[in-house]
Amino acid sequence: MKNADLRNLAPEIEAFVHERDWDQFHSLKNLAMALSVEASELLEIFQWMSESESNQISKDPKKKEKVEEELADIAVYLTRILQKMDINLEEAIAKKLKSNAAKYPVSLSKGNSKKYDDLG
Amino acid sequence: MKNADLRNLAPEIEAFVHERDWDQFHSLKNLAMALSVEASELLEIFQWMSESESNQISKDPKKKEKVEEELADIAVYLTRILQKMDINLEEAIAKKLKSNAAKYPVSLSKGNSKKYDDLG
Amino acid sequence: MKNADLRNLAPEIEAFVHERDWDQFHSLKNLAMALSVEASELLEIFQWMSESESNQISKDPKKKEKVEEELADIAVYLTRILQKMDINLEEAIAKKLKSNAAKYPVSLSKGNSKKYDDLG
Amino acid sequence: MKNADLRNLAPEIEAFVHERDWDQFHSLKNLAMALSVEASELLEIFQWMSESESNQISKDPKKKEKVEEELADIAVYLTRILQKMDINLEEAIAKKLKSNAAKYPVSLSKGNSKKYDDLG
16 A cells, blocks of 8 residues: 555645635535545546456556546545544544444355345 | 544455455445445535534534544545555645646636636 | 426437447446436536525526536436336335425424434 | 326425425535435445346345435436426437437447547
């Protein structure tokens, strides 16, 4: 896994927004919307591929770059929300993994993708 | 800005998936879809709030916790995609900020939210 | 309310897909994905507008046309899913309205936008 | 193709909203957001299925009903937007099909799912 510390780019993101006086548009509602729009742009890249074609996408440098751009957009809005709400993302992930482990015990969910309310 | 290094949780995420033999479901297409579904669940929290109400969300501990859970889900799928495609997210963000700075020069975009193709 | 009978265009939509031999890409999973991507493209138009600005969008003919295009795309994929699953949409809407009326009694939900599980 | 005339349910939808005094929440921005959230809930149903599993969904009555509910929600918000903007959806679809036919000539797009800017 390569570099992915959102704190490292947070000051540049904040400066970018501040210089353009864009904080007025960055309500949490709008940031959540922007994140969701970018996630759909990522999805659009894979939309008509088969699953196995999608796994080969890195072989196409143009498409790989498009994916990187959309992931960057997603990460930028994610960072903005974390900044504004003062959330500790690492703690939030650790907590969610723990809660998911309880919802999806290995014994019941191994090798199947059923939702927890359809399990056991 | 608090802890947000996706690398710190990546091994736990990978172990979680591996124990459940879920890698078979994690094509890049499916991961992009899952990320987009989680981003919509985040959006749903803010859906009927006004923008100013959304900015007060941290005052409601139950809603704040819901936001943290959805951000964690988004971060988990983001991490999975980064792992599989071996992407350097910090580099991708830095590159995207540079390209956005060219598309949105301060002189034209300061204080307005027009899309770049409607600028100037 | 103007013409909005999806059956009227269904044969043209089917012919369009058939001529291009695109039915092979139209699994229900892919159609649901395409519908969601188009819904996000609609959302993107309104993304940085205030709510009151969004209500004035028809005054801008270029933006109104963009909205019409995205609504058409959404309707096309909706129609494809209805065709493939042989669903009666009018019945489905009537049933959903009835179930929503039970979840959101007028006495509890009048003038507020709380989700049903936060009501009463 | 079964009944799918959105005009037939439009008066009931309007009455439902009016009785609850919910029109205050139905800015076009919020309606577009709600439509996108419902489209993601539809997508969530298919998320971990393979494409061929998704095509068998009607065999599972519980899942089929869930799909119908989400399609109804999508149709309700689509209808609200059409009402508010006074759009003729049939005309919009016909126009979009014509424009798509120009972007995707049969000779270039038959049997492949490339985006128009990658064609020919």
